[in-house]
Amino acid sequence: xxxPTHDINELKRRMQGAIQLLKQELGGLRTGRASAGLLExxxxxxxxxxxxxxxVATVRRRRDLVKVAHxxxxxxxxxxxxxxxxxxxxxxxxxxxxxxxxDDGKRSSEQVQKATDEMISEVDKMLATKEKEILTV
Numbered sequence: 535x536x537x538p539t540h541d542i543n544e545l546k547r548r549m550q551g552a553i554q555l556l557k558q559e560l561g562g563l564r565t566g567r568a569s570a571g572l573l574e575x576x577x578x579x580x581x582x583x584x585x586x587x588x589x590v591a592t593v594r595r596r597r598d599l600v601k602v603a604h605x606x607x608x609x610x611x612x613x614x615x616x617x618x619x620x621x622x623x624x625x626x627x628x629x630x631x632x633x634x635x636x637d638d639g640k641r642s643s644e645q646v647q648k649a650t651d652e653m654i655s656e657v658d659k660m661l662a663t664k665e666k667e668i669l670t671v
Contacts, residue, residue: 540628542645545621549653552613556657559606560664563599599668607661611654618650 576587622643629639 540621540624540634540642542621542642542649545617545646546649546653548617548620549614549649552610552617553653553656553660555613556606556610556660560603560660563603563606563664563668596668600665603661603664603668607657610657614650614653614657618646621646 577584578587625634625639625642625646628634629636634642
């Protein structure tokens with residue numbers, strides 16, 4: 535790169551920070567891996583009839599956890615996009631000040647976008663994995 539103030543590796547490092555935070559947050563979402571069979575003998579009255587407790591509570595709780603996971607993933611996507619915006623702003627300023635050529639600016643912008651796409655894809659994969667884990671009984 536012709537200018538040391540723009541570093542794609544620094545942007546990738548910052549994006550990776552958002553991914554690490556997402557991993558930490560998703561790791562905190564526990565599905566309570568105790569067997570659902572533990573609650574089978576417990577009957578409760580719900581909706582005017584007696585039914586097993588596990589049928590009443592676990593499905594709703596799991597859906598709530600999936601919603602929380604989606605919120606965490608969206609926050610990570612937003613963080614990655616903020617890093618992209620910061621990188622593109624630096625490139626525009628360098629281009630405006632004639633410190634880099636238009637071609638170098640375009641090439642660097644494409645690198646920033648490619649890194650962003652990779653990170654967003656990683657967030658989506660992590661979310662899909664966690665969602666599958668949460669919904670598995």
